[in-house]
Amino acid sequence: MNNKYHPYKTLPNKSFWNRSVAKPPVAEVDPVGKFDLQLTPETKVATAGSCFAQHIARHLQKSGFHYYVTEQGHPILPQNIREKHHYGTFSARYGNIYTARQLLQLFHRAYGEFSPIEDVWIEEDGRVLDPYRPTIQPGGFISVAEMHADRHQHLQAVRRMFETLDVFVFTLGLTECWVSKKDGAAFPLCPGVEGGAFDPDQHRFLNQGVSDVVQDMSAFIGALKNVNPRAQIILTVSPVPLMATAEPEAHVLCATTYSKSVLRVAADMLRKSFPNVHYFPSYEIITGSFSRGRYFAEDLRNVTEEGVSHVMRLFLQHATSGSVNLQPAAHLEEKNVDDFIAQAEAFVQVECDEIALDRF
Amino acid sequence: MGFQLPVSESQVSCILIVGDSHTHAIKKALRTWSKGDCNGIEVQALGYAREKNGKIIGDLSVDEINALATCLNSSDLLVSAIGGNMHQVVSLVQHPIAFDFFMHDESQYSDTSFRQIIPYSQILDFFISNLRSKDCERLLQLKQSAKCKVCHLIPPPPKENHEHILKNPETTFRNNGIMERGISNPNLRLKAWKVQVKALEAICKEMGVELIKPPTDTVKKSGFLKEEYYANDATHANAKYGLLVLNQLTDMLNDNE
Numbered sequence: 001m002n003n004k005y006h007p008y009k010t011l012p013n014k015s016f017w018n019r020s021v022a023k024p025p026v027a028e029v030d031p032v033g034k035f036d037l038q039l040t041p042e043t044k045v046a047t048a049g050s051c052f053a054q055h056i057a058r059h060l061q062k063s064g065f066h067y068y069v070t071e072q073g074h075p076i077l078p079q080n081i082r083e084k085h086h087y088g089t090f091s092a093r094y095g096n097i098y099t100a101r102q103l104l105q106l107f108h109r110a111y112g113e114f115s116p117i118e119d120v121w122i123e124e125d126g127r128v129l130d131p132y133r134p135t136i137q138p139g140g141f142i143s144v145a146e147m148h149a150d151r152h153q154h155l156q157a158v159r160r161m162f163e164t165l166d167v168f169v170f171t172l173g174l175t176e177c178w179v180s181k182k183d184g185a186a187f188p189l190c191p192g193v194e195g196g197a198f199d200p201d202q203h204r205f206l207n208q209g210v211s212d213v214v215q216d217m218s219a220f221i222g223a224l225k226n227v228n229p230r231a232q233i234i235l236t237v238s239p240v241p242l243m244a245t246a247e248p249e250a251h252v253l254c255a256t257t258y259s260k261s262v263l264r265v266a267a268d269m270l271r272k273s274f275p276n277v278h279y280f281p282s283y284e285i286i287t288g289s290f291s292r293g294r295y296f297a298e299d300l301r302n303v304t305e306e307g308v309s310h311v312m313r314l315f316l317q318h319a320t321s322g323s324v325n326l327q328p329a330a331h332l333e334e335k336n337v338d339d340f341i342a343q344a345e346a347f348v349q350v351e352c353d354e355i356a357l358d359r360f
Numbered sequence: 361m362g363f364q365l366p367v368s369e370s371q372v373s374c375i376l377i378v379g380d381s382h383t384h385a386i387k388k389a390l391r392t393w394s395k396g397d398c399n400g401i402e403v404q405a406l407g408y409a410r411e412k413n414g415k416i417i418g419d420l421s422v423d424e425i426n427a428l429a430t431c432l433n434s435s436d437l438l439v440s441a442i443g444g445n446m447h448q449v450v451s452l453v454q455h456p457i458a459f460d461f462f463m464h465d466e467s468q469y470s471d472t473s474f475r476q477i478i479p480y481s482q483i484l485d486f487f488i489s490n491l492r493s494k495d496c497e498r499l500l501q502l503k504q505s506a507k508c509k510v511c512h513l514i515p516p517p518p519k520e521n522h523e524h525i526l527k528n529p530e531t532t533f534r535n536n537g538i539m540e541r542g543i544s545n546p547n548l549r550l551k552a553w554k555v556q557v558k559a560l561e562a563i564c565k566e567m568g569v570e571l572i573k574p575p576t577d578t579v580k581k582s583g584f585l586k587e588e589y590y591a592n593d594a595t596h597a598n599a600k601y602g603l604l605v606l607n608q609l610t611d612m613l614n615d616n617e
Contacts, residue, residue: 074459074478076450081486085479139481146462149477 021290027310029291031284035318037232039167044068046091046165050098050173052238052282052303054089059312060169067091068165071157086136091165092157095133098173099208100216100266101186106132107223110158116185120144121196129195131187140195163227171282172263173238175208176246176255190246205246207258213266221274233277235267239286241301260287280318282311375609376432377405378425378502379441380418381596382515386441389602401610408442408498413531422498429505436508437613439572443495444515446487448595451552452518452525453533454541463551480555487559496563503567511570511612513605514557516597518549520584529594538594550583572612575604 013019014033021029039045046068047057060067073087086093097103108114109132121129127140128147133154141147162168178190181204192198208216217235224231237260245255264283271279286295286307293300295307377386386405393403408425409418420428429438461478503510519525522543529538543549557571564571578589578601589601 073482074476075457076455076459077478077482077486078490081482081489084485085482137479137481138485142464142480143462143466145466146477146479149462150479153477 031281032318037278039319044166047169049171050238053171055308070161095136099177100213104216104220110155117182134195167232169234171236171238175259175262237263237283239283285311374402374436377439382441382444385597385602388599426505432508434507438506438510440512447552447556451549453536453538517585520546525594
């Protein structure tokens with residue numbers, strides 16, 4: 001037996017694969033490393049990001065957190081109507097923000113530092129869409145004036161959110177995006193998919209690398225600090241694979257690996273560079289091999305309620321001192337057909353614009 | 361059931377009007393109504409019974425009215441004046457968070473003092489969903505019960521005159537603080553009525569119910585109700601208006617014959 005000292009001898013169980021990943025029951029796997037941010041029920045937690053971030057928002061809401069929403073819709077409208085029109089899906093009505101570039105530009109647009117040249121999309125049937133949140137208004141806006149008025153109101157709410165939140169949870173979703181050739185404005189969806197018209201002379205494909213993401217996020221983190229010096233940021237990486245890739249010659253599986261790898265590396269670099277940035281491993285909880293793929297739905301893309309519950313249970317465990325309701329562990333017993341239907345119903349509640357990419 | 365439909369032995373057609381508070385104008389008009397003026401068409405107006413301030417007001421329950429509707433002949437006309445005041449509830453009293461919304465032909469706000477804009481499709485969705493689950497549920501029951509044509513009366517448009525409205529507002533609006541908060545901009549109120557009409561058009565089309573517009577002569581060019589047709593409250597029309605509605609309905613039945 002080798003009794004010589006080496007550094008691994010004193011490491012905790014979480015440093016070892018067998019002890020912390022392979023052997024524990026699935027629901028007990030806890031890959032959270034350093035996470036020293038503490039939330040109380042009073043902490044104002046705002047959310048943004050890709051469609052996975054909607055799960056986080058939904059669970060924050062039902063778990064006793066102060067899920068901070070600055071654009072709630074007019075109180076004369078009942079809750080169900082406001083929800084249908086995407087109030088409360090995120091902290092303001094920006095829809096899915098898939099890329100770091102989109103987030104940074106949202107900030108600049110909110111503060112009047114960037115006004116994209118491509119300002120509005122008018123569809124053949126007369127519907128008016130906001131190119132930077134094309135699916136936010138079911139049925140579209142009725143006029144350019146209405147869209148501008150709503151956007152003005154929206155960006156006010158975005159400013160209010162940035163300036164008054166305590167914690168900003170941002171889920172990095174994609175590296176691939178489409179931008180304007182004129183001014184670099186980043187669209188959440190390729191023009192032509194859910195509105196607008198694709199024009200190869202006006203639009204180009206951009207697949208961000210690590211340095212692009214780190215640069216955009218660093219600029220955002222700095223800008224947020226300027227308007228709200230006490231803001232803390234939690235970064236997560238969406239485990240949801242790409243619906244489609246536009247990377248030339250690439251297979252969507254490889255493109256997904258690239259995208260998630262870039263985002264994961266960037267998140268860690270940002271965590272190490274900024275003391276107010278924290279990383280929460282929802283990506284690892286969902287995609288880790290310990291669950292043997294059971295946290296993905298039948299389409300191998302959407303995340304099941306069971307997986308989301310695992311993420312949120314650990315989030316609450318690590319981010320609170322028992323002051324917020326802990327989520328019970330979801331059971332992993334064999335599922336029958338009805339369970340899958342229930343799971344399916346749960347994941348379809350998430351608004352994932354990307355799905356439109358595969359609607360031919 | 362204390363009411364009976366007119367006997368149809370003489371082949372006389374019948375118009376049955378059922379509804380809530382907007383039925384009063386027609387009921388009052390019927391007091392001076394002469395069936396000799398309209399080929400002997402029989403007209404009856406009934407209110408849905410409901411509790412108000414501890415008292416039961418109205419004539420018949422929902423079930424009783426539905427039962428009556430099943431007795432109508434195919435040549436008769438069943439007219440709904442159900443509900444009608446959602447636009448008033450939404451827009452009459454100045455909301456603490458003043459709001460406005462655009463119509464299709466607008467590029468300016470009605471009132472620059474508003475604090476929040478509501479996109480049109482949200483307000484339309486609100487009206488459709490609310491009307492469908494409340495007023496139009498009874499309308500659907502009528503449509504399913506009756507063998508004859510079923511119509512729905514668009515409520516009278518709003519009143520422009522704030523002084524009149526504040527003289528004698530209904531209890532609901534007093535309770536909502538109309539005296540303290542004041543009245544919303546008239547253009548906003550007119551737009552809310554127009555949205556209600558749009559919502560009714562969508563719902564009634566689905567149901568196969570014909571919509572009947574307010575009599576043309578009762579509406580100003582601007583779209584508001586003419587003052588001579590005001591009842592003595594904030595939202596309803598008077599017997600003179602009811603009389604014109606009766607003329608519309610009998611003309612409709614005569615045209616069908």
